[in-house]
Amino acid sequence: MASVMEAFNASSTAIPNTIHATIASANTGILSKAFDNASPVSWFGVFLTLFLTAVVYDQMSYWSHKGPLVGDSWKIPFVGPFFDSVKPSFDKYYIKWTSGPLSCVSVFHKFVIIAATRDTARKVFNSPMYVKPCVVDVAHKLLRPENWVFLDGKEHVEYRKGLNGLFTRNALETYLPGQQEVYAEYFEDFLRESQNANGEPKPWVYNLRELMCAVSCRTFVGHYMSREGVKAIADDYYLITAALELVNFPIILPFTKTWYGKKCADKVLEAFANCAAKARVRMRQKGAEPECIMDRWIVQMLDSDRYRARIAKGEKVPDEEKPAMLLRNFSDLEISMTVFTFLFASQDATSSACSWMLQICADRPDILQKVREEGDRLRPDHNQEVSLEILEKMEYTRAVVKETLRYRPPVIMVPYVVKKDFPIPESNYVAKKGSMIVPSTWLSLHDPEAYERPDEFEPMRWITGNAEEQGKNWLVFGTGPHYCLGQTYATLNLMLMLHKLSAQYEWKHTITPTSEEIRVFATIFPMDDLLLTFSRREGA
Ligand code: HEM
Numbered sequence: 001m002a003s004v005m006e007a008f009n010a011s012s013t014a015i016p017n018t019i020h021a022t023i024a025s026a027n028t029g030i031l032s033k034a035f036d037n038a039s040p041v042s043w044f045g046v047f048l049t050l051f052l053t054a055v056v057y058d059q060m061s062y063w064s065h066k067g068p069l070v071g072d073s074w075k076i077p078f079v080g081p082f083f084d085s086v087k088p089s090f091d092k093y094y095i096k097w098t099s100g101p102l103s104c105v106s107v108f109h110k111f112v113i114i115a116a117t118r119d120t121a122r123k124v125f126n127s128p129m130y131v132k133p134c135v136v137d138v139a140h141k142l143l144r145p146e147n148w149v150f151l152d153g154k155e156h157v158e159y160r161k162g163l164n165g166l167f168t169r170n171a172l173e174t175y176l177p178g179q180q181e182v183y184a185e186y187f188e189d190f191l192r193e194s195q196n197a198n199g200e201p202k203p204w205v206y207n208l209r210e211l212m213c214a215v216s217c218r219t220f221v222g223h224y225m226s227r228e229g230v231k232a233i234a235d236d237y238y239l240i241t242a243a244l245e246l247v248n249f250p251i252i253l254p255f256t257k258t259w260y261g262k263k264c265a266d267k268v269l270e271a272f273a274n275c276a277a278k279a280r281v282r283m284r285q286k287g288a289e290p291e292c293i294m295d296r297w298i299v300q301m302l303d304s305d306r307y308r309a310r311i312a313k314g315e316k317v318p319d320e321e322k323p324a325m326l327l328r329n330f331s332d333l334e335i336s337m338t339v340f341t342f343l344f345a346s347q348d349a350t351s352s353a354c355s356w357m358l359q360i361c362a363d364r365p366d367i368l369q370k371v372r373e374e375g376d377r378l379r380p381d382h383n384q385e386v387s388l389e390i391l392e393k394m395e396y397t398r399a400v401v402k403e404t405l406r407y408r409p410p411v412i413m414v415p416y417v418v419k420k421d422f423p424i425p426e427s428n429y430v431a432k433k434g435s436m437i438v439p440s441t442w443l444s445l446h447d448p449e450a451y452e453r454p455d456e457f458e459p460m461r462w463i464t465g466n467a468e469e470q471g472k473n474w475l476v477f478g479t480g481p482h483y484c485l486g487q488t489y490a491t492l493n494l495m496l497m498l499h500k501l502s503a504q505y506e507w508k509h510t511i512t513p514t515s516e517e518i519r520v521f522a523t524i525f526p527m528d529d530l531l532l533t534f535s536r537r538e539g540a
Contacts, residue, residue, distance in 0.1 A: 054078075058109070065111040067429055070100030080107040090518040093412065097443050102427045113437045114413075118447060118473050121439035123424060124416055125480040128153065133482055134417035134436055136244055138258050142265040149341045152419075157481060162327050163338070165300055166293050167489055173388040174290055178218040179493065180386060183500045185227075186211045187534075191505065194534040201510040203529035208358070209351040210234040215493065216346050220339045222292030224275035233271065233343075236264040241348055241522050268343070272336035280332070293342070294335060301327050346486055352410035352523035353401075353494055355530050360404060360457055361498070362509035362532070367459060368502060370396050375499045382503050382540060391495055399462035401494045405476045406467070407457050409441045410523040414478055441475040504540040508533050 055077045062075040076082075084092055096103055097116035105112050115121045124131055132152045143149065148159045165171065190207065213234035217225055225233075243261020252258045279294040283302065290296045303323045310317050330338075361368045374396045379386060415438050422431040431437055446454040450470040451461060461467040477484035484490070501507070509515070510531035517527035 061109070062106045062111070065106070065432055065435060066104055068427070069102050069104040069113065069429060071104035075106050078108060081105055082107050088520040090412075090520055090524065093440075093520070094442070097440050102424065102429060111432070111435045113431055113435055115437060115439040116443050118444035118450075118475070120424070120427070121441065121444055121475060122472065122479060123426070124437050124439040125414075125475075125478055125482070127422065128481050130420055130422035130431075131416040131418055131437055134415045138243055138252070138261070141252060141258075142240060142243060142262055143340060143344065144269070144337055147337045147341060160481075160485065162325055163485060165325050166296055167485060169388070169488075171293075171296050172489055172492060174296070175219045175292060175489075176388060176391075176496070177385060178222055178291055179215050179496060180500065182211070182215045182218045183497060186214060187501060187505055190534045191536060194532075197533070199533050199535075201508070201531035201533050204358070204532040205351070205355050205525055205529040208354050208530075209238065209347070212350045212354060213237050213343070213347055215497075216343050216350070218292070219489070219493075220293045220342055221272060221275040222279070222295060224278040224292075224294070225271060229271055233268055236267070237343075237347055239264040240268075240344070244522070265340070268340055269333070269336050272339050273332040276332040276335040276339075293339065297327075297330070297335060300325065301329055305329070342486065345484070346490065348521075348523040349410040350490060350493065352408070352525055353404055353490075354497060355525050356408040357401065357404045357494060357498060358501075358507060358532065359509055359515065359526055359530055360407075361400070361502070362507055363511065364457065367400060367457075370459075371400055371498060371502050375503045379499075379503070386496060386499065388492075391492060391499070394495055394499060395463060396459065397495045397499055398491070399459035400498065401491055402462050402467070403457055403459040404494075405491075406445045406451065406474075407455075408518075408524060409445050409476050411476070411478075412442050412520070412524060413438045413440050439475075439478075441478075444473045444475045447473055502537075504537050506535045506537050508535075 058078055059075060062080075096105070096114055099116075101115070101117040101120045103114045103116065105114070115124045133149075135150075140147075140150065148156070151159055186207075190204075193202070193207070210231070214227075214230045217230045217233060239257070239260045243258045243265075245257070252262055276294055276298075279292075279298050282288050283290065283295055283298045288295075290299050300323065304325075304327045307317060307321070307323055307326065361371065374394055378390050378393050415436055418431045418433050418435045418437055420433050422433075422437070423429075424431060445451070448454050450473040451467060452465070458465075477487040477490075510533075512528040512531065514527035515530075518524045519527045519529075
């Protein structure tokens, strides 16, 4: 969502010229009187007039954008519902989504259109001619302005193609052993922490965030980073999320959230660039096998180099020896910036998903029992590595993960910005250039026409029901040219986590009156931060 800075930065709105002219003439009249010593008009009068003029301008601007959209008829002068966005409330978002397919708010001078239904949301996701993803201004400073995620159109498509090779089935298989190592270490830590607390339940959301950060780092940079290095990133990562919150001061002043976030982001970038340098050295060694995303990327670069060298020498290289994707050479910093975007995109979403998944499975022993039965059947020896082949056979575990993502979609809104006036004839509306337009995923994923009893958690809808056929409603990972690059990886990773944890551990959830309430912090979490205790599963 927009930062306050964006609100301030918003381009001037298209108020009819007559209004501009009226305001201008009013201003000149008053000002000339103020400077005329003989005039009784006081500075207070001048100020008041300018203020009222600005209020009128702000209101007219709001109306000129709003047109037929659902939204307040009157805007609180200048700020709009700013104070609501300081502490975002799920219930308030929900009221907005259900108010109409397209609704609006205006915060400061930023006009925000909310696309709440499946069809309006899809329309936004699939209109790259008119819209592009929008991030808070501070994101450019944290991720660096030259980062690929800020590319648009053809350049974005081309860059993204070069990344596809990092998420193929074959690639995902090579990351599995590293992920399992991390789960094994952290689950034992969970157990110790619960034992040290003498079985007293503790909020676990923070531990899960750290775990997800560690698994991501192992997947992205393998063993090039020490456990302490990973822990340092995991410990500080929330500073980055906080810096990118909707409402933050736009200029990076010392000791503000954005300042801490930037410091943390610089550390992560430097650490990842060091890892890239190490990967470059290791992957040049004979027989070195890729273990992480950086390795695979560097192997693709080296293969492309070799191919180009052969061609340059005039060799006729058979087609089957040509790399699937010819890559240019990326610097350590470029690799680092890109891998940072993976962490940035995955950290909050995956932490949210696994928090809800553990809560739901603890509260529904019938579901957990089935996950265990499937796991025990397909991998009876708990010391055996989980192969991709085994994981892919876990139909019920997959259904639980997909149902978690549907029932509690981690990313409830994806902010886009309108690049040029965007006609939406279905709503008889044209979104003006510079507006923010935010497709929401919630209603689509809770649409009773697509998913019967949408507010019930029913994994079987993915096996014996028709949930898999509702592709148009499945907006968990977005759709269109920016759809989530890591969706297969994210799903498999959550399956791996649930399988490994349920095979060897028990976890109990202490239900509180706010367990089912939703706290919005970039993504969504149980309001009470998920009170858990861990123990070893009998016989494991
Ligand atoms: C449960 C976990 C996840 C959820 C719910 C999720 C959801 C999303 C959503 C909704 C988008 C915006 C799509 C759009 O605008 O159409 C997105 C984009 C993206 N995601 Fe994910 N994501 C998850 C995990 C991951 C992971 C693990 C990675 C990386 C390894 C990742 C990498 C990305 C990237 C790079 C983009 C931007 C793609 C682009 O602009 O071309 N995501 N994700």
